[in-house]
Amino acid sequence: PAPAQLSTEPVATETAVLPTATSTTPTPAPTPTESGPARLTIWWPEPLAPLDNETAAEVLSQQLSAFQRENSDISVDFRLKRVENVGGILSTLRAASAVAPGALPDLTLLRRDDMLIAAQAGLLHPLDNRVSQAVREDLPGVVLELGSYNDQLLGLPYTLELLHVAFPPGMEAPEALTLDSLLAEEIPFVFPAGRTSGLNHVLLVQYLAAGGAVSETGGLVVDASALRSTLRFYEEALGRGLVDPIALEYVRPTDYRSRLITESRGAFVVTSTMYLELVDAGVELGIAPIPTHDGTAMTVQDGWLWVLTTSDAERQERALRFLNWMLDAQRQIEYAQVLHMLPSQRTALRQLRYPEYARFVNNLLSNAILPLSESASGTTARAMQSALAAVMTGQRTAEEATRDVLNQLNN
Incomplete structure (x- = not known):
């Protein structure tokens, strides 16, 4: 797909190609039919798709489109969301859970502080043993602590x-x-x-x-x-x-x-x-x-954590398929680097373009x-x-x- 710009408006798109910066009206997602692809709704925080970073917009668009091609039975409903204040991800999760649970996403990303608030409100679902063994083993124990709450893994670290x-x-x-x-x-x-x-x-x-x-x-x-x-x-x-x-x-x-x-x-x-x-x-x-x-x-240490917000088993399966796909180490380092962020997995961190800094970070993580x-x-x-x-x-x-x-x- 052609390089894409990001809009500050929430956007839904079947093809997972991000909207242009000149977009003023959200593009409605197609209504799935019984014989059509099942919908996967993702709320993506604006700091992980900055408007002034065209390279990040292009890489994210390419990754989402590649997932769509490889998983034609899923229709990605991708919505760019602000993080703070009214209309932010956390505040919308809390409001919708009570009055419009059907409007909740299947998957989103939160910082640790917001994850703890969402966990205390009962808005998140455990990820223990729900992600691939390869991903779990590639995450340092101290990094996994970022997403832990009451001895459960409720957030899976993405960037640090x-x-x-x-x-x-x-x-x-x-x-x-x-x-x-x-x-x-x-x-x-x-x-x-x-x-x-x-x-x-x-x-x-x-x-x-x-x-x-x-x-x-x-x-x-x-x-x-x-x-x-x-x-x-x-x-x-x-x-x-x-x-x-x-x-x-x-x-x-x-x-x-x-x-x-x-x-x-x-x-x-x-x-x-x-x-x-x-x-x-x-x-x-x-x-x-x-x-x-x-x-x-x-x-x-702090970072952005994947969280599972749907209680529906079939929607969870689709969300976990996307989550495991995005946590491929090569995809993770590719996107983390254009955001100037650190990837959470050891294999991805070793691919950082600055090897000396990667070793420095690895040493810091041993006592984070x-x-x-x-x-x-x-x-x-x-x-x-x-x-x-x-x-x-x-x-x-x-x-x-x-x-x-x-x-x-x-x-």
Whole structure:
């Protein structure tokens, strides 16, 4: 098929060729007859089909069309959906499940936070032993944890996103990056310290590496020594001008993307997606794990997860056929790379066009943690985030901020 553009409108198409960007009205899908192909409805999140990425549109169109050719008994009803707010995938799933269950898709993709909400609402169906053995065995155990809920696999990881450090073009990376080496070599540290809710991921990694812990229910366990020593780094770094309170306004690494490219020195926390976007554009960047006290290489992992949303056995069979087909390692790496994302399977990751980065990612995955669930650790996470903000603005010392956290939780 010819290269295709994506529309921001939900679109249904029998041939699975994506609509042009000039489309203004959704194309209605044909009504299946008893003798015609059975319908497979897929809701595809907009971030996995960005409008400004023509190559991604072409590759996705080709993959969907190839599935259609090889499975002529299935008619693919493909709908591009926004992710957030009213009309987003999660909100529509929740609303339709009660009043119009027939309007639900058979298959869609969610980030982990949304998957947990959907799972708690009973909107998802288990994938345990429903996908091919080859796919299951090719997914690292820590990656499978992304889609786990109450000892069931409800989400199958498709693309991954990790956090790590990148150094500006031309900067010589230190041999080992630790919190002490940042201070000793006077390297500015730039990270998304802000958070609309809960605890920022960088402080979470550093706190856990210092001896903090997460409970079996996913909540933060307060360790005064680990928190105090981590906050002490920020107190000292602030005094030396190596961290800036403006970091509290950064919610995501893209907020300081231009600084990474233009500044001559610094350790900038990035997502793997942002890193790949830049190196694919020809920007040469050094890499390192997030700095911790002892140099432990840790990261927070997140990603897009396939979820099964139909309870009908025949529709589930069609959805699983498509899911197993899309998780062919070659198809997965082909599409993940044009999205500047990491594939979830080991075989696909080994085919990444940057072998050294693939090895770096594989090492990070050996010690990756899950994002905190807001429901499981809300109060503790917010208290620790407030403590960081107080230290980074010079309002409290590390000792005082730690005591504030303990007092707040004890009360």
